Amino acid sequence: MKPHHGAHTSNTYIGAHIERVEDYRFLRGEGKYLDDISREGQWHAAFVRSQIAHGVIRSIDVSKALAMPGVRAVITAADIEGDIPTIPFRRPNPTIGPYAQPIIARDKVRYFGEPIAMILADSPELAEDALQGVTADIEQLPVIIDCKSAMADKSLLFDVTGSNLASIFNADKGDVDAAFAAADFIIRDQLSTQRQTALPMETRGLLAEWDAKNGKLTVSGAAKLPFFNRSTMAAMMNLPETAVDYIELDVGGGFGARGEFYPEDFLVAFGARKFDRPVKWIEDRREHLMAIGHSREASCDVELAFSKDGVMLGMRGDLFLNIGAYVRPNGMTPVRNAAQFMSGPYRMPAIHIAAYACVTNKTPAGTYRGPGRYEGNFFIERLIDQAAAGLGVDRLEIRRRNLLTHEEMPYSLATVLPSDGRADTQCDSGDYRVCFDACVQEANWAEKSKLQGKLIDGRYHGVAIGCFIEGGASGPQENARMVLEKNGDISLFAGSSGIGQGIETILAQIAADYLEIPMERITVFHGSTNLLKQGWGSYGSRATVMGGSAVIDACKKLLALFRISAAKRLGVEPDAITIAEGVARLADGRSVPLAEVASDHLEVDGSFKNQTPTYTYGSAFAHVAVDPGTGHVDVVDYVVVDDVGRIINSMTLHGQVMGAAVQGFGSVFTEELIYNDEGQLLVGSLADYLIPTASDYPVVRCVSMEQFPSPTNPLGAKGAGEGGIIPVGGVVTNAVANALSSFGVQPKTLPLTPSRVWEMIEDARVRA
Amino acid sequence: MSVRFEVNGKSVSVDVSPRTTLADCLRHELHLTGTHVGCEHGVCGACTVIVNGDAVRSCLMLAVQANGAKVTTVEGLSPEEGLSPLQTAFKTHHALQCGFCTPGMLTTIHALLSEEPNADEDRIRDVISGNLCRCTGYITIVEAAMDARASYQQSRGDKE
Numbered sequence: 030m031k032p033h034h035g036a037h038t039s040n041t042y043i044g045a046h047i048e049r050v051e052d053y054r055f056l057r058g059e060g061k062y063l064d065d066i067s068r069e070g071q072w073h074a075a076f077v078r079s080q081i082a083h084g085v086i087r088s089i090d091v092s093k094a095l096a097m098p099g100v101r102a103v104i105t106a107a108d109i110e111g112d113i114p115t116i117p118f119r120r121p122n123p124t125i126g127p128y129a130q131p132i133i134a135r136d137k138v139r140y141f142g143e144p145i146a147m148i149l150a151d152s153p154e155l156a157e158d159a160l161q162g163v164t165a166d167i168e169q170l171p172v173i174i175d176c177k178s179a180m181a182d183k184s185l186l187f188d189v190t191g192s193n194l195a196s197i198f199n200a201d202k203g204d205v206d207a208a209f210a211a212a213d214f215i216i217r218d219q220l221s222t223q224r225q226t227a228l229p230m231e232t233r234g235l236l237a238e239w240d241a242k243n244g245k246l247t248v249s250g251a252a253k254l255p256f257f258n259r260s261t262m263a264a265m266m267n268l269p270e271t272a273v274d275y276i277e278l279d280v281g282g283g284f285g286a287r288g289e290f291y292p293e294d295f296l297v298a299f300g301a302r303k304f305d306r307p308v309k310w311i312e313d314r315r316e317h318l319m320a321i322g323h324s325r326e327a328s329c330d331v332e333l334a335f336s337k338d339g340v341m342l343g344m345r346g347d348l349f350l351n352i353g354a355y356v357r358p359n360g361m362t363p364v365r366n367a368a369q370f371m372s373g374p375y376r377m378p379a380i381h382i383a384a385y386a387c388v389t390n391k392t393p394a395g396t397y398r399g400p401g402r403y404e405g406n407f408f409i410e411r412l413i414d415q416a417a418a419g420l421g422v423d424r425l426e427i428r429r430r431n432l433l434t435h436e437e438m439p440y441s442l443a444t445v446l447p448s449d450g451r452a453d454t455q456c457d458s459g460d461y462r463v464c465f466d467a468c469v470q471e472a473n474w475a476e477k478s479k480l481q482g483k484l485i486d487g488r489y490h491g492v493a494i495g496c497f498i499e500g501g502a503s504g505p506q507e508n509a510r511m512v513l514e515k516n517g518d519i520s521l522f523a524g525s526s527g528i529g530q531g532i533e534t535i536l537a538q539i540a541a542d543y544l545e546i547p548m549e550r551i552t553v554f555h556g557s558t559n560l561l562k563q564g565w566g567s568y569g570s571r572a573t574v575m576g577g578s579a580v581i582d583a584c585k586k587l588l589a590l591f592r593i594s595a596a597k598r599l600g601v602e603p604d605a606i607t608i609a610e611g612v613a614r615l616a617d618g619r620s621v622p623l624a625e626v627a628s629d630h631l632e633v634d635g636s637f638k639n640q641t642p643t644y645t646y647g648s649a650f651a652h653v654a655v656d657p658g659t660g661h662v663d664v665v666d667y668v669v670v671d672d673v674g675r676i677i678n679s680m681t682l683h684g685q686v687m688g689a690a691v692q693g694f695g696s697v698f699t700e701e702l703i704y705n706d707e708g709q710l711l712v713g714s715l716a717d718y719l720i721p722t723a724s725d726y727p728v729v730r731c732v733s734m735e736q737f738p739s740p741t742n743p744l745g746a747k748g749a750g751e752g753g754i755i756p757v758g759g760v761v762t763n764a765v766a767n768a769l770s771s772f773g774v775q776p777k778t779l780p781l782t783p784s785r786v787w788e789m790i791e792d793a794r795v796r797a
Numbered sequence: 798m799s800v801r802f803e804v805n806g807k808s809v810s811v812d813v814s815p816r817t818t819l820a821d822c823l824r825h826e827l828h829l830t831g832t833h834v835g836c837e838h839g840v841c842g843a844c845t846v847i848v849n850g851d852a853v854r855s856c857l858m859l860a861v862q863a864n865g866a867k868v869t870t871v872e873g874l875s876p877e878e879g880l881s882p883l884q885t886a887f888k889t890h891h892a893l894q895c896g897f898c899t900p901g902m903l904t905t906i907h908a909l910l911s912e913e914p915n916a917d918e919d920r921i922r923d924v925i926s927g928n929l930c931r932c933t934g935y936i937t938i939v940e941a942a943m944d945a946r947a948s949y950q951q952s953r954g955d956k957e
């Protein structure tokens with residue numbers, strides 16, 4: 030085992046259980062979220078959305094709406110000069126160009142909920158009232174709602190392309206045909222995960238202000254990617270980047286969906302500029318469900334090849350991802366991720382996976398925590414448990430034999446083409462058996478496994494264990510500016526953004542340790558484009574590693590300047606000085622504290638460049654009890670053990686893991702965005718989209734390790750915001766299958782609603 | 798319409814249209830933006846305030862219905878400076894991440910523990926199961942509430 034990362038020895042804050050700085054304002058009700066701000070004379074926006082999933086727009090009549098009280102304007106595609114702008118991709122590839130989303134529908138609507146007009150009125154109520162005053166004459170076209178009909182090309186969403194396939198990603202490695210030819214055992218299955226969304230508790234919203242005198246646009250309500258969105262907005266508005274600012278406020282949850290560039294972002298800003306008025310927009314929950322990025326609708330037909338003793342030889346097959354009507358900025362991420370990361374933590378010498386991105390008449394997809402990885406993990410873990418049974422190999426043993434070891438690092442995953450800039454990737458560090466064994470211990474598998482398939486008090490018990498990797502530290506760079514204030518305190522301006530994860534605390538901890546000063550003397554400002562020239566944000570579990578490493582660079586630079594300033598004051602060479610705990614000292618006992626050089630206006634820019642992702646890895650255990658009478662599943666125990674390279678804040682880390690695990694239970698059991706055959710979304714409120722509540726899943730235990738630091742960054746840390754959700758689908762479903770093994774039930778489709786579980790049991794009874 | 802009620806110990810009088818919800822009235826007329834709105838249809842609990850001692854969804858109540866009532870919001874649960882014992886327990890147990898559900902959680906738990914300072918874990922879970930949190934997974938919220946009971950037991954003891 031490697032020693033703990035020794036880059037810095039005097040840690041007080043890093044690794045500790047530190048209470049969060051941001052909590053104080055949140056707990057007092059003093060957080061500032063988008064709807065908490067208002068501007069004098071602002072107008073409110075509301076969107077008219079297509080109620081038809083696929084059709085040709087014949088005409089749109091806004092006259093009634095315009096005549097309604099308080100209505101100032103109605104914007105339709107006709108008000109946009111020239112071509113309707115489309116939203117650019119964050120990770121482009123050669124085939125997706127024609128599928129980009131226009132910011133408003135002009136000739137055609139392609140999903141239920143697509144914006145066709147924007148009302149601007151004096152109050153949100155009046156704007157919403159006026160929605161009924163807009164009538165659209167839309168000629169319906171045949172609706173495509175699943176990948177199968179999409180691939181049959183019976184109706185085309187985009188006539189120009191002649192296809193409903195936006196992209197096909199191929200993940201390849203080794204000689205897969207040879208692997209299957211040599212196999213002793215092959216397992217094949219068709220499995221699927223359902224359409225979901227991230228569902229942050231705060232709905233989306235924006236406030237756009239146009240400063241006509243200076244030609245400047247300010248957009249409040251940024252999250253995730255303020256700098257990318259600024260350049261996108263500037264380009265679409267034909268403004269220089271410096272004429273646009275994105276301001277971050279407090280954000281009520283992100284989870285991959287909030288903060289991407291959506292059509293409404295442009296339209297709200299367009300209205301503000303056109304009418305020289307602040308325009309504010311907050312979506313309601315129904316709108317949120319039909320408009321924010323969906324995710325996770327995926328199916329597979331995949332097979333795994335094994336030797337007779339359970340060694341994995343190869344994996345091949347097809348994945349189908351229903352990406353909805355357009356390719357959104359990160360719409361391909363789940364597709365390419367599912368292909369590349371399906372092999373997960375396992376040694377897989379040969380791979381050929383084709384992942385089809387199918388366009389359909391549903392809300393366009395984007396990312397949701399663990400994009401593509403959750404889906405891929407569900408597929409492979411289901412196959413592994415079935416293979417274990419077929420081969421007669423123990424379920425633990427089959428995993429342990431195939432988990433990657435320290436000696437194999439770095440380990441290359443499959444190459445994914447067409448390249449979106451990350452065709453190749455390597456697991457960075459770790460011994461994946463270590464977390465696995467720790468999880469087996471922590472879960473008390475020896476005892477718990479005795480319950481497998483047992484009927485106790487009318488419920489069948491089942492257990493399972495599954496393994497995962499989580500990609501983090503998305504590149505390419507992050508920046509941090511540090512200023513020594515007059516009173517000797519430090520202001521830290523970070524390009525990373527806050528999405529509820531505690532970035533103010535994490536970055537202050539890192540800075541305090543590297544500067545060796547109390548954390549209270551550091552104030553973190555983040556996520557707004559007016560704080561520093563360039564930054565990236567918080568996505569792909571990157572803020573701690575990328576933002577934190579940029580902070581370290583800034584600390585080093587600030588200490589170097591401090592040394593020079595102190596040397597001048599003491600009249601010595603900088604080399605003569607030792608700096609410790611915020612004080613520059615000489616051997617003769619003379620010293621200068623940091624605060625004393627504040628008049629020198631010390632200010633530094635730190636940055637960290639890195640294109641190599643980190644891979645947190647771990648194992649999860651589930652114990653479930655299934656009521657065969659109702660189909661209800663109780664999660665009796667759930668344990669997750671991961672190795673994050675280096676823990677910065679054990680409290681927030683566990684918060685991430687636990688919160689993600691519980692989200693995962695929602696994915697497995699209750700959450701589903703259901704459409705009818707006409708492509709209408711049937712889920713319109715939180716009473717139909719059922720996320721976990723406090724009484725549903727009372728037990729999640731997590732253990733985090735830091736045995737194998739990541740070699741990719743000075744902290745040795747790995748991104749850890751998403752891992753908690755990745756294994757949940759696979760391990761919980763395997764536990765359910767294990768519980769129902771006496772019936773021979775093999776779940777293929779999520780979610781495992783009580784009725785679906787009950788039906789599986791009944792079907793098995795009929796078969797028997 | 799003019800409505801008069803007491804908010805966080807202060808008497809207020811506001812002019813609202815009949816359809817204005819108590820949530821909107823608190824947020825937009827009285828600028829008490831600690832009360833959040835997550836669904837506007839009574840499911841998420843983010844908008845929970847305390848009306849005459851009961852936890853109430855302010856998105857489902859009209860402002861005019863509050864006429865003459867005593868309303869407490871998260872701002873009213875906060876001491877002049879610092880944090881109440883319940884708020885402190887939330888911080889210690891990391892019972893919040895994005896903070897959006899937090900005001901509703903605090904008001905709901907405050908109303909519960911003021912009435913039932915000995916509520917057990919099941920009771921707490923049951924009561925807050927009407928408040929949605931997407932970030933935490935609830936486990937730490939329940940721990941915080943359990944931990945905060947002592948201060949309610951105490952203050953009740955003092956009063957009696």
Ligand code: FES
Binds near residue numbers: 838841845
């Ligand atoms: S906003 Fe009132 S319950 Fe959701």
Ligand code: FES
Binds near residue numbers: 892895897899931
């Ligand atoms: S802390 Fe984010 S919703 Fe509860």
